[in-house]
Amino acid sequence: MRGFGTTIFAEMSALALTTGSVNLGQGFPDTDGVDGILDAAAQALREGANQYPPGPGIPALRQAVAEHQQRNYDLAYDPDTEVLVTAGATEAIAAALLALTGPGDEVVLFEPYYDSYAACVALAGAQRQVVTLEPDGAGWGFDPGALERAITPRTKLLLLNTPHNPTGAVFDDRQLAAVADVAIRHDLTVVSDEVYEHLVFDGAQHTPIATLPGMRERTLTISSAGKTFSVTGWKIGWVCAPPPLLAAVRTVKQFLTYVNGAPFQPAVAGVLDRAEQLAPREALQQQRDLLCAGLEAAGFDVHRPQATYFATVDLRTSAAEVTGSRTDAVSFCRELPQRAGVVAIPSSVFYDSAAGDAFVRFAFCKRPAVLDDAVRRLREAGAAR
Ligand code: PMP
Numbered sequence: 001m002r003g004f005g006t007t008i009f010a011e012m013s014a015l016a017l018t019t020g021s022v023n024l025g026q027g028f029p030d031t032d033g034v035d036g037i038l039d040a041a042a043q044a045l046r047e048g049a050n051q052y053p054p055g056p057g058i059p060a061l062r063q064a065v066a067e068h069q070q071r072n073y074d075l076a077y078d079p080d081t082e083v084l085v086t087a088g089a090t091e092a093i094a095a096a097l098l099a100l101t102g103p104g105d106e107v108v109l110f111e112p113y114y115d116s117y118a119a120c121v122a123l124a125g126a127q128r129q130v131v132t133l134e135p136d137g138a139g140w141g142f143d144p145g146a147l148e149r150a151i152t153p154r155t156k157l158l159l160l161n162t163p164h165n166p167t168g169a170v171f172d173d174r175q176l177a178a179v180a181d182v183a184i185r186h187d188l189t190v191v192s193d194e195v196y197e198h199l200v201f202d203g204a205q206h207t208p209i210a211t212l213p214g215m216r217e218r219t220l221t222i223s224s225a226g227k228t229f230s231v232t233g234w235k236i237g238w239v240c241a242p243p244p245l246l247a248a249v250r251t252v253k254q255f256l257t258y259v260n261g262a263p264f265q266p267a268v269a270g271v272l273d274r275a276e277q278l279a280p281r282e283a284l285q286q287q288r289d290l291l292c293a294g295l296e297a298a299g300f301d302v303h304r305p306q307a308t309y310f311a312t313v314d315l316r317t318s319a320a321e322v323t324g325s326r327t328d329a330v331s332f333c334r335e336l337p338q339r340a341g342v343v344a345i346p347s348s349v350f351y352d353s354a355a356g357d358a359f360v361r362f363a364f365c366k367r368p369a370v371l372d373d374a375v376r377r378l379r380e381a382g383a384a385r
């Protein structure tokens with residue numbers, strides 16, 4: 001794991017603390033979990049849910065996950081053989097990659113990619129091949145030819161993330177069909193990270209790739225309670241997959257954490273039937289609008305996201321006053337706390353290629369007053385130049 005060092009999220013959150021900056025780096029909400037969920041966890045804790053839960057997760061949560069997939073996507077999973085509770089989506093991703101890939105295998109992923117993907121591919125001893133997502137006017141897209149060229153005889157697995165961190169893109173039907181076509185023709189397993197499934201805006205539609213013809217049997221669908229219910233510290237995630245794939249992941253998961261989150265599992269089970277209503281979609285959409293408008297007013301060129309917690313700016317096409325004449329995301333983000341009192345994430349760290357060198361990610365999962373403060377700081381730092 002030489003070369004992986006400290007995650008960018010830890011580095012930037014530490015920098016926010018030492019410089020007293022507004023932290024729009026690491027993506028976590030600054031408000032507490034949705035209605036009732038905290039009391040449910042407290043009650044579970046007081047009522048004795050404090051010892052190891054069952055290895056696959058408590059039955060009530062596995063049942064709730066299966067019902068969630070059925071209700072939202074018309075996907076049927078058997079809660080006993082096709083659903084596994086994990087320590088966040090992070091463990092689900094790690095266990096899936098460790099279970100299904102190894103030395104000599106290649107994993108195809110889209111860049112920019114969530115940082116744990118590259119680390120888990122490395123932990124598995126496999127190699128990654130990336131396909132670049134590029135801004136394409138309204139959203140982000142990829143060249144299907146580039147996806148085809150990324151496949152080799154060694155390719156075992158394709159790792160997909162939609163809605164997508166850090167771009168905020170939601171893969172549309174055409175893009176999903178292109179991924180499914182490649183997966184089926186090359187007989188690949190697909191791991192689909194859908195942790196932002198309920199945080200989509202402007203009426204956009206999230207479609208799990210498992211719903212496409214021929215895909216359910218080769219797809220592991222991963223999600224988590226963290227984003228949907230604003231409890232990112234609880235680390236309750238899950239995987240849905242056909243029995244042979246799920247069994248492989250369960251085998252690995254047993255030896256990673258074994259189990260986690262005893263009092264949180266019943267609390268999540270109790271609200272998952274209202275995920276669609278409880279997810280803070282409207283509030284986040286307003287926060288997105290607030291941040292994007294503020295960044296634009298300050299002089300940034302903003303790629304407006306359709307989903308997630310994050311907006312991306314392109315330093316190359318933003319005003320020199322507000323970028324400090326920097327087009328390199330890493331040096332911009334290292335300097336920004338001192339210059340403006342704001343922390344952001346250089347999206348370039350989520351790329352293998354140079355395509356993201358000028359992209360910076362700002363999180364908007366913060367209270368409006370915090371976003372206003374950040375935008376004011378950015379404007380004032382720009383005006384002071
Ligand atoms: N995948 C993506 C795309 C994420 O953004 C995150 C966390 N923000 C995770 C996985 C990890 O989820 P969890 O906190 O449930 O482990």
Ligand code: GLN
Pocket residue numbers: 007009010025026027028165
């Ligand atoms: N997923 C969060 C983000 O992208 C951070 C999670 C973490 O710190 N590992 O900001």
